[in-house]
Amino acid sequence: MMRKLATSLALAVSLLVFCRPMLAHHGNVAYDEIHPITISGTVTEIVWANPHVQIFLDVKDDKGKVVNWGIESQSPGILHRNGWNKSSIKPGDQITITLAPSKNGAPVGFSGGNTGKVVFLDGRVLRMNER
Amino acid sequence: MRNRLMCWMVVLAAMLSLSSPSLARPGQQQSAAKVPAAPAPKRDLSGVWQYQGGGGAENMTAEEDMPPMTPWAKTKFDGERPGYGSRAIPGGNDPILQCDPIGFPRVMFMPTPIEFVHAPGRVLQFFEREHEWRPIWTDGRSLPTDSDPAWYGHAIGHWEGDYTFVVESSGFNDRTWLTPAGYPHTEDMRATERYQRVDHDTIVYNITVVDPKAYTKPIVGRQVTLKLRPHAEIEELPCVWSEENAFAKRIREPAAAKPTK
Numbered sequence: 001m002m003r004k005l006a007t008s009l010a011l012a013v014s015l016l017v018f019c020r021p022m023l024a025h026h027g028n029v030a031y032d033e034i035h036p037i038t039i040s041g042t043v044t045e046i047v048w049a050n051p052h053v054q055i056f057l058d059v060k061d062d063k064g065k066v067v068n069w070g071i072e073s074q075s076p077g078i079l080h081r082n083g084w085n086k087s088s089i090k091p092g093d094q095i096t097i098t099l100a101p102s103k104n105g106a107p108v109g110f111s112g113g114n115t116g117k118v119v120f121l122d123g124r125v126l127r128m129n130e131r
Numbered sequence: 132m133r134n135r136l137m138c139w140m141v142v143l144a145a146m147l148s149l150s151s152p153s154l155a156r157p158g159q160q161q162s163a164a165k166v167p168a169a170p171a172p173k174r175d176l177s178g179v180w181q182y183q184g185g186g187g188a189e190n191m192t193a194e195e196d197m198p199p200m201t202p203w204a205k206t207k208f209d210g211e212r213p214g215y216g217s218r219a220i221p222g223g224n225d226p227i228l229q230c231d232p233i234g235f236p237r238v239m240f241m242p243t244p245i246e247f248v249h250a251p252g253r254v255l256q257f258f259e260r261e262h263e264w265r266p267i268w269t270d271g272r273s274l275p276t277d278s279d280p281a282w283y284g285h286a287i288g289h290w291e292g293d294y295t296f297v298v299e300s301s302g303f304n305d306r307t308w309l310t311p312a313g314y315p316h317t318e319d320m321r322a323t324e325r326y327q328r329v330d331h332d333t334i335v336y337n338i339t340v341v342d343p344k345a346y347t348k349p350i351v352g353r354q355v356t357l358k359l360r361p362h363a364e365i366e367e368l369p370c371v372w373s374e375e376n377a378f379a380k381r382i383r384e385p386a387a388a389k390p391t392k
Binding site: 028029030031047049050051052054070071072075076077078080081102103104105106107108109113114131 | 181186187214215219220221222242243244259363365366367368369370371374375377378381382383385386387388389390
């Protein structure tokens with residue numbers, strides 16, 4: 001029983017450690033990895049390239065103005081291992097993406113690690129957590 | 132806030148599911164027990180291995196555990212502007228941002244996999260990062276005494292027993308950073324690595340770096356684990372200047388720019 005309790009506590013602590021910094025291990029200080037955001041819009045371009053695949057999408061801000069966001073993700077190799085290929089996201093797709101936004105307010109960010117994900121209108125999900 | 136709430140709910144659910152005996156069926160405990168990995172093969176590191184870290188580029192040891200620097204190293208360190216670690220700033224002058232090779236030993240602490248290939252007279256490390264090969268000679272040669280400095284140095288290896296591969300290396304140029312936090316090194320740097328295959332799926336990795344012109348004591352890397360990934364393949368991850376440059380202009384530089392308001 002004590003052993004089970006100890007295991008539970010250890011798991012709880014590790015989950016808390018995992019949950020708090022969210023994307024922090026990516027380590028790019030330009031991004032607010034503690035406060036990820038989720039945005040939705042229409043994909044305008046995919047750059048399938050090293051060092052980071054880039055996803056550009058038009059997003060309407062709260063005043064209805066369309067802003068083109070540029071989001072860096074993982075390398076193509078890491079995304080391959082997560083089941084992606086260069087056709088996984090195409091211009092015109094409607095997606096919702098979770099990302100760490102830039103700290104300076106520019107419409108750029110990083111989506112990757114355990115939190116980053118892309119959700120399509122039909123509910124399909126692409127993740128980036130497998131290394 | 133919402134994420135934190137979700138995390139607490141997951142934590143609570145995990146504690147309840149593990150603590151409550153009423154939820155466990157007879158025999159469930161045994162089937163859920165971790166199956167021990169098969170024994171390690173002798174003198175064999177073949178395969179694709181994954182560094183078990185936090186998921187990003189990491190230092191070989193915590194900054195507070197780095198030994199004191201010499202005046203030369205301190206001056207150089209103070210002039211660097213890393214994108215990682217306690218002095219991290221957006222942008223910065225990390226050499227890899229202009230596609231300089233990441234070099235050794237920094238490449239060992241990356242989230243991308245490494246393949247080990249045994250060939251006659253050598254063991255080859257094939258890094259996904261930069262798609263780079265590092266030969267470790269096992270044909271009995273010594274380290275060159277007057278070699279041309281190289282990004283990945285020169286390396287020789289031998290087995291201690293059947294499960295520990297020991298690698299000595301030297302002959303590095305001084306253009307790479309030792310860690311993403313901007314620590315320098317000189318061309319006199321030497322490294323000793325120990326790859327201990329503790330079971331079929333696991334290598335325990337230790338490294339010690341000695342560089343008396345830069346550090347007053349050896350740098351002892353934290354012990355890390357590499358896990359075998361039988362189905363993974365090394366993918367391309369070269370640094371291509373045209374791609375790096377386009378990426379920097381469209382995303383990295385806007386992210387690092389000072390706020391206008």
